[in-house]
Amino acid sequence: xxxxxxxxxxxxxxxxxxxxxxxxxxxxxxxxxxxxxxxxxxxxxxxxxxxxxxxxxxxxxxxxxxxxxxxxxxxxxxxxxxxxxxxxxxxxxxxxxxxxxxxxxxxxxxxxxxxxxxxxxxxxxxxxxxxxxxxxxxxxxxxxxxxxxxxxxxxxxxxxxxxxxxxxxxxxxxxxxxxxxxxxxxxxxxxxxxxxxxxxxxxxxxxxxxxxxxxxxxxxxxxxxxxxxxxxxxxxxxxxxxxxxxxxxxxxxxxxxxxxxxxxxxxxxxxxxxxxxxxxxxxxxxxxxxxxxxx
Amino acid sequence: xxxxxxxxxxxxxxxxxxxxxxxxxxxxxxxxxxxxxxxxxxxxxxxxxxxxxxxxxxxxxxxxxxxxxxxxxxxxxxxxxxxxxxxxxxxxxxxxxxxxxxxxxxxxxxxxxxxxxxxxxxxxxxxxxxxxxxxxxxxxxxxxxxxxxxxxxxxxxxxxxxxxxxxxxxxxxxxxxxxx
Numbered sequence: 129x130x131x132x133x134x135x136x137x138x139x140x141x142x143x144x145x146x147x148x149x150x151x152x153x154x155x156x157x158x159x160x161x162x163x164x165x166x167x168x169x170x171x172x173x174x175x176x177x178x179x180x181x182x183x184x185x186x187x188x189x190x191x192x193x194x195x196x197x198x199x200x201x202x203x204x205x206x207x208x209x210x211x212x213x214x215x216x217x218x219x220x221x222x223x224x225x226x227x228x229x230x231x232x233x234x235x236x237x238x239x240x241x242x243x244x245x246x247x248x249x250x251x252x253x254x255x256x257x258x259x260x261x262x263x264x265x266x267x268x269x270x271x272x273x274x275x276x277x278x279x280x281x282x283x284x285x286x287x288x289x290x291x292x293x294x295x296x297x298x299x300x301x302x303x304x305x306x307x308x309x310x311x312x313x314x315x316x317x318x319x320x321x322x323x324x325x326x327x328x329x330x331x332x333x334x335x336x337x338x339x340x341x342x343x344x345x346x347x348x349x350x351x352x353x354x355x356x357x358x359x360x361x362x363x364x365x366x367x368x369x370x371x372x373x374x375x376x377x378x379x380x381x382x383x384x385x386x387x388x389x390x391x392x393x394x395x396x397x398x399x400x401x402x403x404x405x406x407x408x409x410x411x412x413x414x415x416x417x418x419x420x421x422x423x
Numbered sequence: 424x425x426x427x428x429x430x431x432x433x434x435x436x437x438x439x440x441x442x443x444x445x446x447x448x449x450x451x452x453x454x455x456x457x458x459x460x461x462x463x464x465x466x467x468x469x470x471x472x473x474x475x476x477x478x479x480x481x482x483x484x485x486x487x488x489x490x491x492x493x494x495x496x497x498x499x500x501x502x503x504x505x506x507x508x509x510x511x512x513x514x515x516x517x518x519x520x521x522x523x524x525x526x527x528x529x530x531x532x533x534x535x536x537x538x539x540x541x542x543x544x545x546x547x548x549x550x551x552x553x554x555x556x557x558x559x560x561x562x563x564x565x566x567x568x569x570x571x572x573x574x575x576x577x578x579x580x581x582x583x584x585x586x587x588x589x590x591x592x593x594x595x596x597x598x599x600x601x602x603x
Contacts, residue, residue, distance in 0.1 A: 131583065131586075132579060132582075132583070134586070135579070135582035135583050135585070135586045136582065138582070138585070138586055138589075139567060139582050139585065142560075142585075146561070146564075147564075168593055169586075169589045169590065169593065171593075172589050172592050172593040172596065173561065173589055175538060175541075175542060175592075175596065176542055176557055176561040176562075176589070176592060177561045177562075178538045178539055178542060179455065179458075179459055179539050179542050179543070179561060179562045180455060180561065180562045180564065181539065182454070182455050182458055182459075182464070182539060182562070183451060183454075184450070184451060184454045184468060184471070185468075188468045189450070192450075192468070192471070192472045192475070193446070195472065195476075196442075196446060196472070196475050196476065196479070197439075197443075199476055199479055200437075200439055200442055200479060201439075203437065203479060203480075204437045204439065
């Protein structure tokens with residue numbers, strides 16, 4: 129028998145066995161001439177089919193679903209921001225002008241203390257971005273990232289207290305990005321990391337060849353750290369001192385922020401508690417990573 | 424699952440409910456596909472999650488050109504696996520941490536776990552293309568036509584790979600059992 133004909137018969141039997149629910153004997157009875165050859169193959173297919181009993185762990189599945197929904201919400205929020213069109217650009221331009229011309233002017237100061245549910249919050253984020261971009265040294269950027277992480281934790285605690293789960297999730301993602309950038313800055317200083325434009329990834333390794341359209345707001349760019357350079361000082365002693373100082377600051381911040389989030393954990397609505405726990409985990413993991421990078 | 428095309432079009436417009444339906448429909452199947460492909464149930468978790476995050480980011484680029492959405496989704500999963508295997512020398516982790524459905528019968532679940540570990544071990548002896556077909560056919564339960572779409576091959580070629588894959592799997596399984 130030609131191979132192609134046998135391939136078709138085998139496939140027909142597999143369909144009957146695996147999809148239509150026929151028994152092995154029924155399948156073999158349809159093709160008595162090939163039964164001897166078919167039998168071991170169909171038995172093997174049934175064994176392989178056992179692998180369909182693999183299930184992801186429920187806790188992983190729940191965590192993955194949570195992260196997916198958070199990413200989805202952030203994407204939707206970004207999309208709705210772009211529907212305002214002018215607003216992010218306006219906020220950025222205004223922030224640049226205010227930072228450069230007025231320094232600590234009233235609007236910037238007011239925006240600085242705004243929370244995510246405030247109209248001035250976009251100005252606050254844009255101002256931070258401008259400051260980060262304009263900060264010349266990597267040590268300066270790293271210190272600023274540490275400050276921004278503190279701010280995010282305060283915002284998370286505030287929004288959690290108001291039961292705003294969506295904002296807790298969004299701010300948690302920002303916290304995650306600040307701590308990740310901090311780690312990259314530290315690693316770059318150690319020479320372990322390739323220089324890169326620090327921005328949320330837009331090209332994904334697993335995406336098919338069709339390029340994703342960029343109908344969303346562009347990622348926030350931050351000037352790339354250069355490995356082993358520009359850490360505020362070329363002197364090794366001073367650099368080591370800076371690193372030790374940053375490590376002390378981060379150890380203290382990590383403990384403080386953990387305490388802040390723990391303090392509100394029992395007071396927030398039940399519906400927000402899972403998001404807050406996730407924020408705690410992101411905070412602890414993020415600080416752990418950056419402290420490891422500093423070792 | 425409702426009409427796939429309208430569901431995907433809604434997801435492309437950032438409809439959260441549509442995305443949730445797609446996620447629920449495919450999550451376990453993509454996880455099983457990846458587990459069989461890489462033989463590591465724990466790494467498969469991260470890769471599965473990444474597949475859906477990538478899908479979220481790039482779904483707007485998906486165009487209806489007569490190919491099913493599932494073919495596109497499995498293509499993302501395939502690329503993710505290829506990328507993973509290229510970057511990392513895999514270390515195979517047994518299914519200790521992974522659940523295997525066995526109803527309320529722990530003994531059945533344990534036996535299944537053993538069987539599945541043998542299948543995963545045996546699958547490593549297959550060629551990439553054979554493993555792809557076996558995984559898509561028997562753990563993701565795609566039809567020959569769907570597998571052909573995912574792999575960009577004609578149905579005859581997929582049937583031939585299915586045949587040779589089962590033969591190779593049988594050979595590897597008998598070796599595994601003889602070693603025990």
